[in-house]
Amino acid sequence: MTGVAMTSPEQQGFRASVRCAVPDLVADIEVAPGDTLAIIGPNGAGKSTLLSIVSGLRRTPDSRVAVGSRILQGNNIFVEPHRRSVVLLEQKARLFGHLSVRRNVEFGPAAAGLSRKDIRNRAQRWLDAVGVADLADRMPSGLSGGQAQRVSIARALATEPEVLLLDEPFAALDVDVAQQMRSLMRHLLADRAGMTVLVTHDLIDVVSLADRIAVIDDARIVQAGPTTSVLARPESAFAATLAGTNLIVGQLRDAGTVLADDGIRVVGTAAESAATHSGKAGRAAAAFSPRAVAVYFQQPQGSPRNSWRGVVEEVIPTGDRALVRTRCGAHRIGAEVTWASVGDLDLSPGTEVVLSVKATEVSVYGAAGSPS
Numbered sequence: 289m290t291g292v293a294m295t296s297p298e299q300q301g302f303r304a305s306v307r308c309a310v311p312d313l314v315a316d317i318e319v320a321p322g323d324t325l326a327i328i329g330p331n332g333a334g335k336s337t338l339l340s341i342v343s344g345l346r347r348t349p350d351s352r353v354a355v356g357s358r359i360l361q362g363n364n365i366f367v368e369p370h371r372r373s374v375v376l377l378e379q380k381a382r383l384f385g386h387l388s389v390r391r392n393v394e395f396g397p398a399a400a401g402l403s404r405k406d407i408r409n410r411a412q413r414w415l416d417a418v419g420v421a422d423l424a425d426r427m428p429s430g431l432s433g434g435q436a437q438r439v440s441i442a443r444a445l446a447t448e449p450e451v452l453l454l455d456e457p458f459a460a461l462d463v464d465v466a467q468q469m470r471s472l473m474r475h476l477l478a479d480r481a482g483m484t485v486l487v488t489h490d491l492i493d494v495v496s497l498a499d500r501i502a503v504i505d506d507a508r509i510v511q512a513g514p515t516t517s518v519l520a521r522p523e524s525a526f527a528a529t530l531a532g533t534n535l536i537v538g539q540l541r542d543a544g545t546v547l548a549d550d551g552i553r554v555v556g557t558a559a560e561s562a563a564t565h566s567g568k569a570g571r572a573a574a575a576f577s578p579r580a581v582a583v584y585f586q587q588p589q590g591s592p593r594n595s596w597r598g599v600v601e602e603v604i605p606t607g608d609r610a611l612v613r614t615r616c617g618a619h620r621i622g623a624e625v626t627w628a629s630v631g632d633l634d635l636s637p638g639t640e641v642v643l644s645v646k647a648t649e650v651s652v653y654g655a656a657g658s659p660s
């Protein structure tokens with residue numbers, strides 16, 4: 289990707305063409321209205337630098353940033369961060385410690401010059417939307433980490449930004465709280481007409497929230513495309529590691545069951561409550577580790593709830609074990625097994641096998657995006 293045209297009024301999405309000398313960073317991104325782009329990549333790849341430039345917190349002379357025909361940076365224009373309608377939400381909730389929860393959420397609408405009544409209404413709407421209305425009179429020091437992050441989401445969204453930037457928003461939270469927040473965020477994003485850029489290291493964040501992915505490595509974008517395509521055909525070591533988890537995306541049939549387009553049915557454990565676990569258009573993802581996959585010659589006894597016929601494509605050494613990559617329908621499923629099993633089953637490319645996974649080893653959660 290090279291220079292991004294910044295003046296076409298037909299293009300209503302968010303576009304940034306980032307050029308930074310120190311650190312040396314070149315990255316062009318585009319996000320369509322209503323979409324979420326995940327930026328993934330190893331530590332030090334340049335993700336946070338990218339967000340700081342598009343939010344206007346860091347000024348680099350050659351970068352260009354626009355939302356539709358509104359230029360935020362470029363053509364001798366530099367819009368200050370608080371006037372961009374771009375909000376950055378970080379890992380750590382940064383609430384104003386001297387203001388109550390309600391006042392924190394009212395801050396943005398008040399700064400935008402809304403009437404007192406509109407400020408109250410808008411803050412109340414967001415306090416309700418993120419489930420913290422009952423905490424409105426508390427001070428930030430009296431909140432748990434998860435509550436504080438909910439309030440900071442309400443505070444960010446109460447400004448109704450055109451562009452929401454999320455920098456590892458759940459990384460500092462306990463696993464259960466992170467899961468609740470992810471589910472909340474997915475619902476908020478599904479209703480948003482604005483654009484979202486999400487920086488994350490977490491596969492579940494990517495699959496739950498992102499329509500598209502840009503993989504950044506060594507300060508360059510090395511792959512970009514729809515989430516499921518990039519994860520199915522990762523072109524960088526980082527994306528491949530992230531995609532190392534077996535992932536089957538399809539329609540949610542009932543709580544914990546995903547039916548993929550090629551007919552593979554996966555029964556798992558719903559990671560979220562029944563009311564919230566399906567994503568856009570009823571899409572859901574089932575994820576399980578290659579270590580949870582057992583390989584047999586024939587249908588195993590006791591008929592486990594997940595068993596699929598497949599053909600071995602590759603046997604890859606991973607130290608004291610082997611990763612057996614198999615093709616099942618349109619999917620690739622990896623199984624990590626001992627070398628003794630490789631020998632006993634005589635596994636090599638072309639061997640027909642039956643794979644099985646316990647439902648308790650499979651996490652099912654709502655997925656963003658549509659099939660690619």
Ligand SMILES: Nc1ncnc2c1ncn2[C@@H]1O[C@H](COP(=O)(O)OP(=O)(O)OP(=O)(O)O)[C@@H](O)[C@H]1O
Nearest residue numbers: 310311312329330331332333334335336337338507
């Ligand atoms: N102001 C600066 N001056 C010089 N180098 C910087 C500056 N800011 C960041 N860097 C360097 O630029 C590189 C990219 O940093 P950045 O924080 O953007 O990476 P990241 O992808 O967000 O990493 P992480 O996943 O660890 O947060 C790193 O090597 C970092 O040390």
